[in-house]
Amino acid sequence: MNRKTKISLPEDQLVQAIRQKQRIGSEALYDMYSASLFGVIVRIIQDEELAQDLLQETFVKIWNSFDSYDEKKGRLFTWMVNVARNLSVDKVRSKDFRNNSKNQDIETSVVSIDEQRNTTLNPEVLGVKEMVENLKPEAKAVLDLIYFKGYTHVEAAEELGIPLGTVKTRVRLAIINLRKLFN
Amino acid sequence: MENIKAYIESGVLELYVLGDLSTDEKLEVERVLETYPELKTEVEEIEKALQGFAEAEAVEPKEALRSKILDSMNTGAAENDIPVLPITKPNSSFYKYAFAASVALLLLSLFALINLRSQLKDSHNQIAVLQQSNQKFTSRVNYVEKQLDETRQSLNIFHNPEQYKVVNLKGTPNAPTASIMVAFNPAKSEVMIDLASIKMPANDPSHQYQLWALVDGKPVDLGVFNAGNDTTGVLKMKSLAKAQAFAVTLEPKGGSINPTMEQMMAMGAI
Numbered sequence: 001m002n003r004k005t006k007i008s009l010p011e012d013q014l015v016q017a018i019r020q021k022q023r024i025g026s027e028a029l030y031d032m033y034s035a036s037l038f039g040v041i042v043r044i045i046q047d048e049e050l051a052q053d054l055l056q057e058t059f060v061k062i063w064n065s066f067d068s069y070d071e072k073k074g075r076l077f078t079w080m081v082n083v084a085r086n087l088s089v090d091k092v093r094s095k096d097f098r099n100n101s102k103n104q105d106i107e108t109s110v111v112s113i114d115e116q117r118n119t120t121l122n123p124e125v126l127g128v129k130e131m132v133e134n135l136k137p138e139a140k141a142v143l144d145l146i147y148f149k150g151y152t153h154v155e156a157a158e159e160l161g162i163p164l165g166t167v168k169t170r171v172r173l174a175i176i177n178l179r180k181l182f183n
Numbered sequence: 184m185e186n187i188k189a190y191i192e193s194g195v196l197e198l199y200v201l202g203d204l205s206t207d208e209k210l211e212v213e214r215v216l217e218t219y220p221e222l223k224t225e226v227e228e229i230e231k232a233l234q235g236f237a238e239a240e241a242v243e244p245k246e247a248l249r250s251k252i253l254d255s256m257n258t259g260a261a262e263n264d265i266p267v268l269p270i271t272k273p274n275s276s277f278y279k280y281a282f283a284a285s286v287a288l289l290l291l292s293l294f295a296l297i298n299l300r301s302q303l304k305d306s307h308n309q310i311a312v313l314q315q316s317n318q319k320f321t322s323r324v325n326y327v328e329k330q331l332d333e334t335r336q337s338l339n340i341f342h343n344p345e346q347y348k349v350v351n352l353k354g355t356p357n358a359p360t361a362s363i364m365v366a367f368n369p370a371k372s373e374v375m376i377d378l379a380s381i382k383m384p385a386n387d388p389s390h391q392y393q394l395w396a397l398v399d400g401k402p403v404d405l406g407v408f409n410a411g412n413d414t415t416g417v418l419k420m421k422s423l424a425k426a427q428a429f430a431v432t433l434e435p436k437g438g439s440i441n442p443t444m445e446q447m448m449a450m451g452a453i
Binding site for chain 2: 021022023025026027030034035036037038039040042043052055056059060063064073074075077078081082085086132143146147148152153168169171172175178179181182183
């Protein structure tokens with residue numbers, strides 16, 4: 001079922017196409033970023049169907065409130081992933097969600113998602129993923145909490161029982177490691 | 184440069200990219216980025232790293248989701264988008280026109296009111312004039328009716344010669360040219376003077392003529408009259424059933440009880 005070609009546009013052209021509400025803009029946006037955004041959403045939400053709803057909600061919000069994106073202040077993906085994370089965190093913290101889902105603890109959740117989905121991972125970055133897994137575990141744990149669980153650094157400090165400064169240092173360390181991998 | 188290094192090492196830029204700052208802190212970072220462009224490359228590096236991380240951790244959503252989500256995004260400016268019309272401001276101009284219309288209406292009403300008021304005043308004047316002329320006309324009609332009545336009475340005398348005895352009184356040496364006609368109806372005890380027939384010297388305001396009847400040798404008062412002003416109709420005098428002659432004397436105003444024989448002006452026998 002996988003389509004052979006995915007639409008991809010340079011970021012400036014993509015931004016322009018979205019501003020003009022062109023169909024090509026929405027298709028490219030989805031093809032380029034749906035998997036990355038879904039990866040974040042599904043890890044926070046933990047529920048496949050709900051995560052799909054949230055992905056739709058995220059794209060609709062990105063599409064409709066695109067005026068609030070300012071390319072001078074950062075990359076498109078940075079803005080979008082924060083939209084996705086905020087919507088997901090709001091959902092997770094809403095009353096009806098807390099009442100309906102069995103809470104899993106953090107360590108198992110990320111792992112379980114990855115175990116369930118090992119076949120759907122982007123093959124091009126498989127090698128990279130292994131390298132990510134090899135990051136300093138304590139640094140990655142903090143980044144996972146923030147990036148894939150929607151914690152603030154203050155909440156992460158409380159969760160892990162470590163000082164706020166240490167959380168910040170570990171986040172920075174984790175990202176420095178990522179920079180070595182991706183930049 | 185020490186400060187910039189410390190700023191970078193504080194980890195605040197990572198939290199900025201992660202969206203994990205309060206609004207104030209976020210604005211502060213943006214202000215610092217404006218001031219130190221070299222920090223922007225640092226932010227870009229962090230963004231790229233996190234994007235790469237997300238790509239590495241990407242999870243492909245179900246294929247079917249793609250068209251569903253794309254359909255919920257409102258695309259196709261040409262076919263789907265309702266053209267955004269510039270919103271005209273109806274309010275300001277509407278109230279402006281409404282105000283102008285109100286003022287115009289007010290002025291029009293005032294003008295009409297003043298106009299009506301003056302018309303009403305004119306009407307009142309006309310009514311007053313009409314009433315005045317109506318009064319004049321009524322009194323004129325009354326006067327004419329009275330005259331007509333008197334004329335009828337005098338005509339009556341001539342129409343009924345068998346009932347009325349017409350007596351011509353001739354002037355005495357006191358007034359040789361004087362004459363007066365008296366009509367006498369013994370059946371109705373009526374004595375009348377034909378005013379048109381009075382040819383007597385005009386009396387002054389302190390004197391009046393007095394008519395007498397001679398009944399069996401005695402003078403009987405029949406009332407006073409003036410000579411000169413009223414010349415139409417008849418003047419009804421006091422009642423009398425029997426007489427042999429009539430006489431007129433000039434007496435002080437109001438008349439006397441007995442005739443002043445020296446002032447006898449006219450007399451005539453039946």
